[in-house]
Amino acid sequence: MFLNNFEYFAPQTPEEALTLLDRFGDKAKVLAGGTDLFLLMKDKLLQPEYMIDINQITGFKGISYEPGQGATIGAATKIVEVERDAIIREKYYVLHQAASELGSVQVRTMATIGGNSCNASPAAETPTPLVALGAKVVLHSLSGKREMPLAEFILGNRKTALKPGELLACFILPEPLPRSAGRYAYIGLREAMEIDAVNMAVYIVLEDDSRTVKDLRLIMGSVAPRPLFSREVSALLTGKEPNPALIEKAAEAASGEASPISDIRGSAEYRHEMVKVLARRLLQETYTAAKEA
């Protein structure tokens, strides 16, 4: 239950943090909320010699929104702030929903949104809605900044596109389009504090008629090594007016695309079924919300 011995740094600026990261290389670990990192260290799966705490870097924290431009969320922003933020709730409800479901209030108070994606657990809560929203990530290193879609940042179970010496600085969420809506749901073993057996986010944009689907993204979590975008559901529903029969077909298609494993949280067969249940429910709910938007 003890952590290994390490040297601790709490840099105040991104430059200081990047310099430390550059100097210590893979002997250092970035500390955000510690809710994933310390569990791995307690199990002796990681034993960093240097700890770089990024919680004092104000530039990596907070949520800002510019009408017409979208929102920026600092990587070190706590999940509880995302959950409570009025703009996120109003404009990016799907992310608000997922943030509210992560762990307990204690975990949400400690955990950061950046840590959730950098940890890259297939069962993670927030990458699913963030990918559905088309979020981008901004990565900083001493040699500069680069940007990429979050969908390309998460490479697989515990694997990200972060290069040595790089930090995740923030997420950029595009301005939500008119007549659009997003919804999130998950299935776990109990009502709180569980690891999701399946989670899902749907984002729908409608045409001017407020009936026909212009664009649709259904993203599944926990059923593949990384957030899975269902191409078939988009193909089936784009240009159409979803009705129960079409939605049923789409739910079947999503289930067919999922490639879950069996573990203590559910068999692969159960997860395929749950994908269907969630897809049916979320497609209907999101479509209704988009019509009313």
Add this chain to the structure above:
Amino acid sequence: MEMKPKQLVTLNINERTYEVPLHPRDLLVDVVRKEVGLTGTKKGCGQGDCGACTVLIDGEPVLSCLTLAIACQGKKITTIEGLADAKGELHPLQQAYVQHGAIQCGYCTPGMILASKALLDRNPRPDTEEIKRALAGNLCRCTGYKRIVEAVEAASETINKEGVK
């Protein structure tokens, strides 16, 4: 890596200042219990699952088993020992837990009460669902949650009536 000597760190716990010798790797729960001697904070799972180690940092509930003590410099830490007033009068939440039989072995209680306090400070009139949600990260193996929820409801009434904080 060779072990450096402990360094002195200033921690503000229950509005008192403590100079505590510690290593960077030392977790807040161990420092509060062993170095400072405030043993009200409990350590259960050590993995974030049980909530027994809950303390408030700047008023927000955190798990002291997953928090570095060194990272708490400059912050206000509240443990269960900090809830009673200067005369030793119990906080309405503590009184309500006692009166409603919401305590048996008491191991979960300090964490449970601090999580309840964080809730009432933000939301003085929570409904039953809000209470359950706020306590979802605190496990109790003896009392059962019904009496705990009732105690929080009762404390909420007292606080709103008397204006205590």
